[in-house]
Amino acid sequence: MKFSKSRKRIESVRLKNAVLGAIEKEHPNYHRTMNEVLEEALAKSGDRPAMTPDEFCEWLNSVSH
Secondary structure, eight states, rough: OOOOOOHHHHHHHHHHHHHHHHHHHHSSSHHHHHHHHHHHHHHHHSSSSSHHHHHHHHHHHHHHO
């Protein structure tokens, strides 16, 4: 199977991200830190009203350009 250079680069980046992700998750503080971050994010999210579907589409369009 022949891959283009850009395809090989994408696969290389994915492999690096997978390896780094696995290493990160093996850190003894990973789960505790993730729990703290998620709890803080959820606590702060209660302070803001939810996005409407239209607002979400506008936001998605703004970050994709």
